[in-house]
Amino acid sequence: MPTAAAASIFPRLTRMDGYYGSYVPVLAIIVVGAVLVTAMFLGNRLLRPSRPSPEKQLTYESGVDPVGTGWAQIHLRYYVFAYLYVVFAVDAVFLFPWATVYAGLGWVTVGEMGVFIGIIAVGLVYAWRKGVLAWT
Amino acid sequence: MPLLFPLVVAALLFAIGVYGVLGRRNAVLVLMGVELMLNAVNLNLVAFDAYLRDVLHGGQVLTLYVIAVAAAEVGLGLAIVLVVFRGHGHIDADRMRDLADRDAVDDAIAAESAGESAAPSRSGVAGADPEPVAVTAAVES
Amino acid sequence: MSVVGLLFLLMGAMAVGSALLVVTTARLVHSALWLVVTLGALAGCYLLLGAEFVAWVQILIYVGAVVVLLLFALMLTRAPTGVQTGLTTGNRVVAAATAGVVGLVLVTVVVAGFGGARVSVDEESVGSATSMGDAIFRHWVLPFEVLSVLLLAALVGAIVLSRGRASSGEETP
Numbered sequence: 001m002p003t004a005a006a007a008s009i010f011p012r013l014t015r016m017d018g019y020y021g022s023y024v025p026v027l028a029i030i031v032v033g034a035v036l037v038t039a040m041f042l043g044n045r046l047l048r049p050s051r052p053s054p055e056k057q058l059t060y061e062s063g064v065d066p067v068g069t070g071w072a073q074i075h076l077r078y079y080v081f082a083y084l085y086v087v088f089a090v091d092a093v094f095l096f097p098w099a100t101v102y103a104g105l106g107w108v109t110v111g112e113m114g115v116f117i118g119i120i121a122v123g124l125v126y127a128w129r130k131g132v133l134a135w136t
Numbered sequence: 137m138p139l140l141f142p143l144v145v146a147a148l149l150f151a152i153g154v155y156g157v158l159g160r161r162n163a164v165l166v167l168m169g170v171e172l173m174l175n176a177v178n179l180n181l182v183a184f185d186a187y188l189r190d191v192l193h194g195g196q197v198l199t200l201y202v203i204a205v206a207a208a209e210v211g212l213g214l215a216i217v218l219v220v221f222r223g224h225g226h227i228d229a230d231r232m233r234d235l236a237d238r239d240a241v242d243d244a245i246a247a248e249s250a251g252e253s254a255a256p257s258r259s260g261v262a263g264a265d266p267e268p269v270a271v272t273a274a275v276e277s
Numbered sequence: 278m279s280v281v282g283l284l285f286l287l288m289g290a291m292a293v294g295s296a297l298l299v300v301t302t303a304r305l306v307h308s309a310l311w312l313v314v315t316l317g318a319l320a321g322c323y324l325l326l327g328a329e330f331v332a333w334v335q336i337l338i339y340v341g342a343v344v345v346l347l348l349f350a351l352m353l354t355r356a357p358t359g360v361q362t363g364l365t366t367g368n369r370v371v372a373a374a375t376a377g378v379v380g381l382v383l384v385t386v387v388v389a390g391f392g393g394a395r396v397s398v399d400e401e402s403v404g405s406a407t408s409m410g411d412a413i414f415r416h417w418v419l420p421f422e423v424l425s426v427l428l429l430a431a432l433v434g435a436i437v438l439s440r441g442r443a444s445s446g447e448e449t450p
Contacts, residue, residue, distance in 0.1 A: 018400055019327065019329075019398060019399070019400060019403050020281060020325075020398075023324060073352070073353065073355075074352055074353060076218055076222065076353055076439055077439070078349070078353075079214070079215065079218060079349060079350070079353060079435070079439050080435060080436055080439055080440075082345065082346055082349045083211045083214075083215070083346065083432065083435045084432070085342065085345075086207050086210075086211055086338075086342040086343065086345075086346055087207070087208075087211070087428050087431070087432050089207075089337060089338055089341065089342045090203075090204045090207050090208075090338060090342075090428060091428070093200070093204075093334050093337055093338060094200075094204075094413070094421065096330075096406050096410075097330065097406045097407070097409040097410030097411075097413055097414075098410055098413075098414065099410075100406050100407045100410045101407065101410035101411050101414055102410075102414075105411075105414055105415065109414045112414065112418055112421070112422065115422055115425070116421065116422060116424075116425040117425075119422075119425040119426055119428075119429050120425050120428055120429055120432070122429055123428070123429045123432035123433055123436075126432075126433055126436065127432070127436055130436060130440065132436055132440060137279060137281050137282040137285055137325070137395065137396050137397075138282070138393075138394065138395055138396070139391045139394035139395060139396050140387065140388065140391060140392065140394070141282065141285050141286060141289060142285070142289070142322060142326060142396075143387040143391060144289075144384055144387060144388075145289035145292060145293060145322065147380055147383035147384045147387060148293045148296075148380055148384070149292060149293060149296055149315075149319075150379065150380070150383060151376045151377065151379045151380025151383065152293070152296045152297055152299075152300055152376065152380075153296075153300075154372075154375060154376040154379050154380075155300050155372050155373055155375075155376035156299065156300035158366075158368070158371070158372030158375060158376070159300065159365050159366055159368070159369040159372035159373065159376075160300065160364060160365060160366065161363060161364055161365060161366050162305065162364055164305070164347060164350050164351055164354065165300075165305070165308055165364065167347065167350075168299055168300075168308060168309070168312055168347060169299075169300060171312065171339075171343065171347075172296050172299065172300075172312075172315065175315070175316065175319055175339075178319070178331075178335075179319060179322060179323075182322075182323050182326050182328045182331060183326055183396065185326075185328065185404070186326045186327050186328070186396045186398055186402060187391075187394060187396050189401075189402050192412055192416050192417075193404050193408060193409060193412040194412075194416075194417070196328050196330070196331050196404040196409060196412070197409065197412050197413055197416075197417045199323075199328065199331050200330075200331060200334060200409070200413075201417075201420055201421075201424055203331075203334055203335065203338050203339065204338070204424050204427075204428065205424070205427065206338075206339075206343065207338055207342060207343055207428075208427050208428055208430075208431035209431075210343050210346060210347070211346060211431050211432070211435050212431050212434050212435055212438075214346060214347070214349075214350040215434065215435040215438040215439050216438060217350060217354065218350065218353055218354065218438070218439055219438050219439070221353070221354045221355075226355070227354050227355075229366065230366050230367065
């Protein structure tokens with residue numbers, strides 16, 4: 001449906017190929033979004049009066065005067081949480097193609113994915129046993 | 137589309153990554169250069185997959201694996217960078233000379249760089265981050 | 278020149294331009310944000326080359342996870358916002374020369390080797406999630422399983438490296 005609508009609007013792009021044609025709406029949304037944001041900021045800049053003062057240049061922190069600098073060091077421990085997220089994002093990425101084919105390829109594929117997740121789960125168990133998952 | 141487009145973009149990205157690795161002092165920025173080089177390789181793999189019309193999609197599958205390997209690599213690399221930061225109070229690649237094969241020239245360079253940067257870095261470490269001292273104390277005990 | 282070729286040139290120019298900013302900008306956090314632009318433009322390149330699934334994985338893993346990790350590391354180390362001097366080494370001229378030579382050699386090689394070759398993408402050569410799943414679980418299963426071991430090793434390594442002295446102190450008794 002959206003492809004057909006796009007085909008009537010952008011015949012030159014969609015004429016080439018079905019694969020590219022299916023991405024014409026994506027491209028259109030990106031272009032419209034970029035144009036919209038640019039136009040809004042440009043209109044804002046053209047319409048507003050500009051009288052900067054030191055008070056106006058302060059970072060807005062819900063009405064409270066900002067304290068310190070923009071940089072604050074967070075504890076090193078949180079790095080492991082971030083990295084656990086990355087590892088399981090990689091894990092999840094392989095679940096998508098797997099989900100489209102396991103019905104056709106049978107239980108062997110389910111077992112292969114089980115081994116993959118099982119081995120990574122060992123890492124999660126290790127993290128848990130070492131106590132790095134404790135959120136104190 | 138000519139095959140040269142992706143290949144030239146990949147070559148330029150790789151060269152920029154080489155500059156990032158060799159020319160940046162902050163270790164995190166060095167890792168960003170490594171990421172650029174890996175992405176150049178990925179673009180080559182995808183381009184040749186499309187060019188050779190690989191029925192096994194070897195290039196694209198290998199790209200997926202390289203992306204996963206890059207995630208593992210950047211995780212370990214940043215962990216090492218954080219350990220260096222905890223121990224030294226900086227992640228300046230020029231000043232990490234503990235494993236250098238020292239000779240007279242190296243010592244002269246080290247003394248010179250220490251002389252020019254000692255005052256700000258030492259005060260920065262003492263003022264903002266007491267952890268390095270505490271860590272070494274813990275290791276020794 | 279075709280529309281696809283033009284779009285690819287646009288994306289490629291975006292990737293190369295923002296990559297140049299990644300390695301030259303004087304603000305640490307801006308460097309990571311320009312890396313996002315580079316990786317996003319590369320995802321567009323993958324889409325134009327027919328690697329549909331790889332493009333979205335690029336967005337998910339690289340832009341969504343790896344750059345977050347890099348920003349995290351910048352927050353954990355000393356990364357002041359604002360312009361900084363001394364982000365490039367003293368041997369930046371040598372580095373730039375090396376990079377220039379590498380780029381020149383690579384471009385020469387690919388121009389000499391693949392000057393007239395053309396890429397065409399159609400329905401059969403598109404790497405959708407289904408065709409990628411088919412390829413991975415039919416032909417490339419062993420590297421896939423090895424990958425899990427690699428991820429496990431990296432995870433354990435990161436945990437060992439980043440455990441603070443508090444947790445190692447708990448462990449000794």
